[in-house]
């Protein structure tokens with residue numbers, strides 16, 4: 001219940017700026033709301049576009065995954081004050097909306113990666129976008145930001161004592177082809193592996 005109240009407070013913030021009113025059904029207003037995902041949202045793999053989507057507070061499993069990722073790399077306080085939501089964005093997104101750090105995770109991704117570790121890897125990547133402040137650092141190009149987030153995820157898995165294969169589980173949903181927003185899968189696998197091999201470099205995004 002506590003989480004629901006916090007999420008609702010965020011919902012009120014959203015309402016001031018980017019959220020369109022949800023449907024008129026009262027239960028919808030309590031359980032979820034619509035957001036417009038802008039093109040500047042940092043996504044896990046697919047190109048972003050403006051899209052309106054209903055989001056709801058994430059299942060507990062996902063909240064625990066984000067907590068585990070944060071503690072693995074000693075990320076505390078505001079840096080891990082992230083609202084994790086589920087919504088059919090066909091992707092995973094890190095968005096900053098009205099100053100609130102939000103991850104929107106499409107639960108269908110879990111079916112595609114096929115494992116708990118795969119889902120956690122995706123969330124670790126999104127936590128990294130927030131930790132690395134990729135929304136605000138215009139000095140980094142898209143590829144650099146994506147590879148930093150992948151390295152962070154790899155480092156997190158090493159700290160949680162997972163094998164490299166578990167860190168790479170998320171890579172099955174990555175596109176082998178490069179795009180303007182995302183590097184090809186082989187580069188991303190290498191970044192995950194680099195983070196896993198040298199977890200002390202997982203948070204270097206803040207020093208570059």
Ligand SMILES: [Zn+2]
Pocket residue numbers: 042043044045125129145146149
């Ligand atoms: Zn990303």
